[in-house]
Amino acid sequence: MSRDVDAPAAAHVRQDVSTVMVVGAGLMGSGIAQVAAQAGLDVVLVDDDVEALDRAAARIADSLARFVRSGSLTDDEASRARGLIVTETDLRAGGSSADLVIEAIVEKLEPKQRLFAELDAMCAPDVVLATNTSQFQIGRVAANCDRPDRVIGMHWSNPPQLMKLVELVVGPDTSSEAVAGAIRFLDGVDRRHVLCLKDVPGFISNRMSTALFMEGVRLVDEGIATAEDVDLVARLMFGHKMGPLETLDLAGLDTALLVSTALADFYGGDRFTPPDLLERHVAAGRTGRKSGSGFYEGLS
Numbered sequence: 001m002s003r004d005v006d007a008p009a010a011a012h013v014r015q016d017v018s019t020v021m022v023v024g025a026g027l028m029g030s031g032i033a034q035v036a037a038q039a040g041l042d043v044v045l046v047d048d049d050v051e052a053l054d055r056a057a058a059r060i061a062d063s064l065a066r067f068v069r070s071g072s073l074t075d076d077e078a079s080r081a082r083g084l085i086v087t088e089t090d091l092r093a094g095g096s097s098a099d100l101v102i103e104a105i106v107e108k109l110e111p112k113q114r115l116f117a118e119l120d121a122m123c124a125p126d127v128v129l130a131t132n133t134s135q136f137q138i139g140r141v142a143a144n145c146d147r148p149d150r151v152i153g154m155h156w157s158n159p160p161q162l163m164k165l166v167e168l169v170v171g172p173d174t175s176s177e178a179v180a181g182a183i184r185f186l187d188g189v190d191r192r193h194v195l196c197l198k199d200v201p202g203f204i205s206n207r208m209s210t211a212l213f214m215e216g217v218r219l220v221d222e223g224i225a226t227a228e229d230v231d232l233v234a235r236l237m238f239g240h241k242m243g244p245l246e247t248l249d250l251a252g253l254d255t256a257l258l259v260s261t262a263l264a265d266f267y268g269g270d271r272f273t274p275p276d277l278l279e280r281h282v283a284a285g286r287t288g289r290k291s292g293s294g295f296y297e298g299l300s
């Protein structure tokens with residue numbers, strides 16, 4: 001097939017990944033780093049908070065130990081995976097060696113935009129920069145990059161170690177080579193993918209999930225049902241693995257509030273407006289499992 005002589009050639013995209021840099025070592029970044037290491041990749045896990053890196057190392061060790069206990073991994077495989085992950089506070093430690101970057105920092109647009117500008121300046125030009133944002137449009141995350149064609153949404157599900165599907169989000173400028181590179185990486189770490197073909201806030205999964213999350217919280221807030229009963233309906237009437245309120249406790253109520261607020265700002269109306277109860281929990285520091293309490297007490 002001949003190419004239009006006036007059309008710019010698509011930028012080359014690195015397709016083979018042996019080193020991945022994961023930025024943000026919270027719930028998601030630590031899990032994604034572990035998945036990559038279990039697949040035999042070198043991982044540089046970066047966080048600007050050294051205590052977050054310590055917590056990430058403990059979470060990874062705990063998760064690998066669970067896999068060993070259940071017989072899914074041998075001791076040797078677990079220690080090999082642990083040995084492939086290097087933790088760093090300095091972005092530059094991974095910037096020059098990474099074949100792929102996955103960003104998993106806090107769900108706020110400005111820090112993500114600043115980080116993507118930094119990554120753009122330090123990573124090799126053919127490297128794909130992926131964002132694990134739960135809902136921001138990819139075009140906005142890439143706004144300060146000179147390589148918007150090599151920026152993609154790679155939205156993992158929590159806990160990444162166990163969930164087998166990842167949502168790829170195609171930004172307005174994302175090239176088909178970048179999509180191919182991301183798919184090749186996901187195939188290599190044993191994850192299936194779906195494609196969100198338009199750059200809409202919330203993508204496929206969180207446009208769907210918010211409906212259940214929102215209504216679940218409102219039912220409790222309005223005194224119509226207990227959290228336990230809302231979750232039981234989801235588990236036993238709908239056959240879900242977890243109910244909406246226990247899932248929110250797993251995901252983090254602070255992150256859910258950021259997601260919900262950003263979606264409400266974009267779409268307007270009541271559809272995504274955070275319920276009062278969610279705001280009250282977060283204001284009181286009840287952020288779910290990460291703080292030990294949320295819709296349920298004594299979580300870990």
Ligand SMILES: CCCCCCCCCCCCCC(=O)CC(=O)SCCNC(=O)CCNC(=O)[C@H](O)C(C)(C)COP(=O)(O)OP(=O)(O)OC[C@H]1O[C@@H](n2cnc3c(N)ncnc32)[C@H](O)[C@@H]1OP(=O)(O)O
Pocket residue numbers: 062063064066067069070133134156157158159161162163205206209210213214217241242247248251252255256257259260274275278
């Ligand atoms: C109020 C309105 C707000 C609106 C907010 C807007 C939207 C909300 C945004 C929320 C924030 C953003 C979220 C996001 O972007 C997308 C998401 O990720 S949403 C969350 C998606 N995830 C789920 O829905 C999880 C559903 N649950 C499950 O699939 C299962 O319950 C789960 C796999 C988590 C656990 O399995 P289960 O059988 O239920 O539980 P067990 O505890 O018995 O575990 C089974 C087995 O697995 C082992 N295990 C558990 N965790 C780990 C781990 N991290 N690593 C390794 N192994 C693990 C466990 O030890 C058990 O092993 P056995 O050998 O069987 O004992």
Ligand SMILES: NC(=O)C1=CN([C@@H]2O[C@H](COP(=O)(O)OP(=O)(O)OC[C@H]3O[C@@H](n4cnc5c(N)ncnc54)[C@H](O)[C@@H]3O)[C@@H](O)[C@H]2O)C=CC1
Pocket residue numbers: 023024025026027028029046047048049052103104105106107108111115132133134135155156157158250251252255259
């Ligand atoms: N929690 C969930 O269930 C899911 C979350 N996500 C998305 O993944 C991203 C991360 O979420 P979580 O891991 O839950 O958050 P988290 O709060 O557990 O971790 C975020 C980490 O990013 C670090 N960080 C913040 N700014 C940084 C910067 N500029 N440089 C380096 N590190 C920085 C923080 O120190 C923290 O350790 C968010 O965009 C979120 O929306 C996506 C899927 C599921």
